[in-house]
Amino acid sequence: MKSHLKIESRQLNILFDSLKDLGYTIVGPTVREGSIVYDNIDSASGLPVGWTDEQSAAAYKLKRRGDNSYFGYNLSPYSWKRFLFPPRVKLFSAAKKGKSFKINSDSGNASVPIMSLPNYAFIGVRPCEIQAIKIQDKVFNNWQYIDTVYKNRKEKVFIVAVNCTQAGGTCFCVSMNSGPKADNGFDIALTEVIDKGGHYFIVEAGSEKGNELMSKIPHTVAGQSEIENANRLVQTTARQMNKSMDTKDIKELLYANLESRHWDDVATRCLTCANCTMVCPTCFCTTVEDVTDLTGENAERWKRWDSCFTMDFARVFGGNFRSSSRARYRQWMTHKLASWIDQFGTSGCVGCGRCITWCPVGIDITEEIEKIKEKGGKGEYFNHKDTKVTKEIKKD
Amino acid sequence: MKIKKPKVAVFKLASCDGCQLALLDAEDELLAVAGAVDIAYFPEASRRMLKGPYDVGIVEGSITTPDAHEYIREIRKMSQILIVIGACATAGGIQALRNWKDVKEFTSIVYATPEYISTLERSMPVSSFVHVDFELRGCPINKYQLIEVINALLNKRKPNISTHSVCIECKLKGNTCITVAHGIPCLGPVTQAGCGAICPSYKRGCYGCFGPMDSPNTVSLSKHFAESGQSKYDTMLMFRGFNAYAEVFRKESDAQEK
Ligand code: SF4
Numbered sequence: 162m163k164s165h166l167k168i169e170s171r172q173l174n175i176l177f178d179s180l181k182d183l184g185y186t187i188v189g190p191t192v193r194e195g196s197i198v199y200d201n202i203d204s205a206s207g208l209p210v211g212w213t214d215e216q217s218a219a220a221y222k223l224k225r226r227g228d229n230s231y232f233g234y235n236l237s238p239y240s241w242k243r244f245l246f247p248p249r250v251k252l253f254s255a256a257k258k259g260k261s262f263k264i265n266s267d268s269g270n271a272s273v274p275i276m277s278l279p280n281y282a283f284i285g286v287r288p289c290e291i292q293a294i295k296i297q298d299k300v301f302n303n304w305q306y307i308d309t310v311y312k313n314r315k316e317k318v319f320i321v322a323v324n325c326t327q328a329g330g331t332c333f334c335v336s337m338n339s340g341p342k343a344d345n346g347f348d349i350a351l352t353e354v355i356d357k358g359g360h361y362f363i364v365e366a367g368s369e370k371g372n373e374l375m376s377k378i379p380h381t382v383a384g385q386s387e388i389e390n391a392n393r394l395v396q397t398t399a400r401q402m403n404k405s406m407d408t409k410d411i412k413e414l415l416y417a418n419l420e421s422r423h424w425d426d427v428a429t430r431c432l433t434c435a436n437c438t439m440v441c442p443t444c445f446c447t448t449v450e451d452v453t454d455l456t457g458e459n460a461e462r463w464k465r466w467d468s469c470f471t472m473d474f475a476r477v478f479g480g481n482f483r484s485s486s487r488a489r490y491r492q493w494m495t496h497k498l499a500s501w502i503d504q505f506g507t508s509g510c511v512g513c514g515r516c517i518t519w520c521p522v523g524i525d526i527t528e529e530i531e532k533i534k535e536k537g538g539k540g541e542y543f544n545h546k547d548t549k550v551t552k553e554i555k556k557d
Numbered sequence: 558m559k560i561k562k563p564k565v566a567v568f569k570l571a572s573c574d575g576c577q578l579a580l581l582d583a584e585d586e587l588l589a590v591a592g593a594v595d596i597a598y599f600p601e602a603s604r605r606m607l608k609g610p611y612d613v614g615i616v617e618g619s620i621t622t623p624d625a626h627e628y629i630r631e632i633r634k635m636s637q638i639l640i641v642i643g644a645c646a647t648a649g650g651i652q653a654l655r656n657w658k659d660v661k662e663f664t665s666i667v668y669a670t671p672e673y674i675s676t677l678e679r680s681m682p683v684s685s686f687v688h689v690d691f692e693l694r695g696c697p698i699n700k701y702q703l704i705e706v707i708n709a710l711l712n713k714r715k716p717n718i719s720t721h722s723v724c725i726e727c728k729l730k731g732n733t734c735i736t737v738a739h740g741i742p743c744l745g746p747v748t749q750a751g752c753g754a755i756c757p758s759y760k761r762g763c764y765g766c767f768g769p770m771d772s773p774n775t776v777s778l779s780k781h782f783a784e785s786g787q788s789k790y791d792t793m794l795m796f797r798g799f800n801a802y803a804e805v806f807r808k809e810s811d812a813q814e815k
């Protein structure tokens with residue numbers, strides 16, 4: 162059994178200092194622009210001390226908690242994917258050489274030597290976010306394809322997980338089996354406890370690197386009652402969660418409802434703005450843009466985040482196979498919850514609820530799946546004639 | 558091998574000159590552009606005025622007079638490729654607000670001798686009269702986008718001009734959404750990218766300068782504004798801005814006015 166250690170809250174700065182001594186660049190939650198974002202921070206005082214975030218469909222608000230908790234909020238607008246899978250990267254540059262061209266070696270992000278990348282230490286990674294990182298590992302670093310931009314960054318990361326001691330308004334990790342407590346996938350995991358006994362963290366080390374760090378931070382072995390206090394907080398979080406998703410046979414449900422009329426209903430609300438895919442910690446789609454200088458002598462190839470909600474995403478020679486909003490929303494949901502399972506052996510959703518909070522019109526993936534089930538449970542709209550894919554191609 | 562530089566002409570119709578200024582403002586890049594193309598006609602920048610035909614005609618401004626109507630046909634004939642720039646040329650511009658009013662009444666109030674004024678009923682985009690090869694949006698345009706279009710043309714490649722929402726730019730930048738976090742109404746979700754999400758970056762809702770994105774759902778956005786407590790009148794005003802006469806925005810503002 163893993164041993165549980167205890168750090169007093171006033172020692173938290175030593176965690177920062179030790180990570181810095183080990184050469185890490187620290188990224189953690191901090192208050193900016195009226196929200197808690199993940200950014201470079203230097204010490205524990207950069208954390209959102211005493212703040213919490215109230216989240217619901219299309220609404221986010223910072224509030225004072227009335228205590229001195231360091232991690233008393235749930236999730237930032239963006240996930241850690243910004244750091245491991247940056248929004249824009251240069252893949253390479255090339256120069257004209259007579260009738261041909263030459264790719265400049267070491268010219269892009271893919272070829273950045275691993276040595277020169279920052280050593281990130283992520284502080285405050287939520288359990289659902291750890292699951293999201295595991296999912297992106299399967300996408301970018303699998304048996305078949307390796308994305309070196311991702312792999313090189315991921316390999317160097319030090320992860321300080323923080324278990325959730327409250328549930329956010331849009332969280333549903335319990336349904337997705339990804340929280341509110343992380344069992345592995347971290348270097349160390351903290352659970353913050355504030356009670357009559359004081360303000361402390363229960364710590365589990367999850368790797369050799371984690372053990373090594375703990376040897377530098379003053380700690381004690383946690384007492385049984387302290388461990389129980391921490392466990393109770395996490396259990397309460399799981400019970401508090403007011404959103405859920407029934408994932409039983411969800412793949413079959415969606416595959417049987419590709420022609421559900423409910424997609425038309427979502428399409429009347431969906432703005433195809435792509436916010437949900439941008440904030441989703443697992444969405445991985447990109448597009449490639451080639452740029453030249455005016456002379457055409459030098460060119461660069463860039464990769465940037467894209468989304469299945471954009472029109473260009475499905476534009477191919479001869480037309481667009483997903484020109485309607487219904488087809489695009491269906492693609493997003495069916496990929497996340499069904500075909501992802503065929504592709505990577507896991508759901509593409511970790512239940513973080515970001516797509517619900519940050520959708521400008523508050524479309525809620527948990528509610529939409531319920532409606533699909535209600536309307537299409539008996540497969541009555543299956544093979545619904547007037548919405549054939551061929552028709553969409555013609556429309557464009 | 559030396560390729561002949563394309564002959565470029567820049568024309569102005571009813572507009573504020575802001576878009577042409579965006580090009581002049583691109584000082585660092587302008588020298589490179591001037592080196593790569595032959596600027597044959599650009600009254601705003603140079604006294605040199607070479608006659609057509611031109612390889613590329615760039616037009617700023619909307620069509621508001623019978624003269625402009627004639628002129629744009631001429632420009633089209635003279636230009637092998639016609640690129641129109643800015644909200645005026647692509648949607649009628651802010652002056653298209655008069656399309657909802659009686660223009661005769663305006664001229665009689667504003668001018669001493671209104672008989673001398675010859676104007677069309679409406680301010681219209683160039684594409685209402687002639688075929689346009691490329692429309693570059695914005696009020697004003699983004700100078701880097703204009704250079705990108707010229708660059709792509711010179712290098713015979715597709716210009717990297719996205720037609721998706723401003724939200725994607727806003728998210729790529731790492732902004733916290735001001736609509737969700739602060740309840741500020743924003744046209745970003747229905748507006749075409751291009752500006753780099755300037756306004757949301759400064760905590761202002763998007764004004765829709767780049768016109769409707771490629772699959773705008775203005776009805777849903779307006780409904781959400783209403784549910785968040787915004788009056789129909791205010792929503793109507795949001796859509797009736799620089800791109801008021803762009804079809805989707807026009808229909809939405811009309812629907813809100815009812
Ligand atoms: S979804 Fe679960 S793990 Fe993620 S922040 Fe919410 S409670 Fe924590």
Ligand code: SF4
Pocket residue numbers: 437440441442443497509510511512513514515516517526
């Ligand atoms: S689909 Fe939504 S809830 Fe699921 S992981 Fe993505 S953003 Fe989170």
Ligand code: SF4
Pocket residue numbers: 438443444445446467468469470492493494496497
């Ligand atoms: S849901 Fe869409 S954007 Fe996300 S990974 Fe799937 S196809 Fe890509």
Ligand code: SF4
Pocket residue numbers: 430431432433434435436437438470519520521522523524
């Ligand atoms: S579901 Fe919401 S966030 Fe996603 S594209 Fe539609 S409107 Fe935008």
Ligand code: SF4
Pocket residue numbers: 436521723724725727728732733734735736737743744745746754757762763
């Ligand atoms: S602030 Fe506006 S542009 Fe930015 S994500 Fe929100 S709605 Fe979109």
